[in-house]
Amino acid sequence: MNDAIVQITLQIDGKEATVPAGTTVLKAAQQIGVAIPTLCHHPKLEDYGGCRLCLVEVESRGRTNYVVSCLYPVENGLVVRTRSEKVDKVRRVIIEELMAHAPDAPELVRLAYEYGADRNRFEKEAAFCVMCGLCVRYCDEVKQKHAVGFIDNGHAREISFIPEIAATECWSCQECFAICPTSYAQAAYLMTEALAFPGRRKKESAPRDAAVERLADIPAVPMTFVKRPPASEPELAK
């Protein structure tokens, strides 16, 4: 047998795509320029399938099914529809549910506009974390520091920085802040910092002589915030 990688041809939104076997539908779509919304997907990380936003309609051997494209491997002759009526409806509800937790997250605001989601549909439960697991997986897979993890289960599940590890690893990294869709990773970290090693930010970021420090008018540390959408961004659908 030949060792050549088996190529698979499938159809995404009417466009032909030929990709190696084992590719996910999401990657194939990205290669031919079909946009599928994602929240928990990150090119550097293993596919996760947590947010379900990348849900698409697939048709193979006459059967229609709804699958998350970031985990679904391509098959020959697969017909993928990324914007059917039902797909849009499912995505809209997912966005509405996530907005009960993080109503002002820029990515969600943009998606809500695109899919006509109502941010006030579900009662607000401001947890600010949407459980995408990006920070946890980034710390595990890319940085391999394991400083942040999920704690508890079910509705009580939340991300938590492990103070023992965070004390030594997080100060010089803080890379998870930028990939968090809601900035909650940053909030959780600062909370841990405030509880576990208070005063450190003041001490280490502004090394001045003691007299100046006693004046206590040291300006706040410049921090990197996730960019908000520009002012011209359209208002939310009501």
Next chain:
Amino acid sequence: MSEQQITDIIEKYRGRPGAVIHALTEIQHANHWLPREVMHEVADALEVPFSQVMQIASFYKTFSLTPKGKHELHVCTGMTCHLRGGARLMAKVEELTGLKPGETDTDAKFSLEAGSCLGSCSIGPELIVDGKHYGRMTPERAADVLKQYD
């Protein structure tokens, strides 16, 4: 529970990342709870990140991150037991021990937990003490049962 026992359990699983749950379960059963230092030892010995040990320990209800009493009481609040008077039994046990579900008393004698269906509907309402099932329990008899433990 001696420290030696915990060390023995950890040594048994040294270098086996897949055995975190086994190690934690054994320690939980022997020690009734998982102190943070012990979880650090588990993480180091089994070569898994501490955050993962923490994730597992906080995920499963079997594990307790706070000290538990010497005797663990479970009162069933499931549907069948409830219809057979589980609520009255729970109220009596709460009164006898001075605990609400989820609490442990100050001298670490009893911990009380509620459970929705503990799997013995035919003998409900039931009270479980340290894994021993007491079926057809009445509030009156609950006092006699608890007296056996100290």
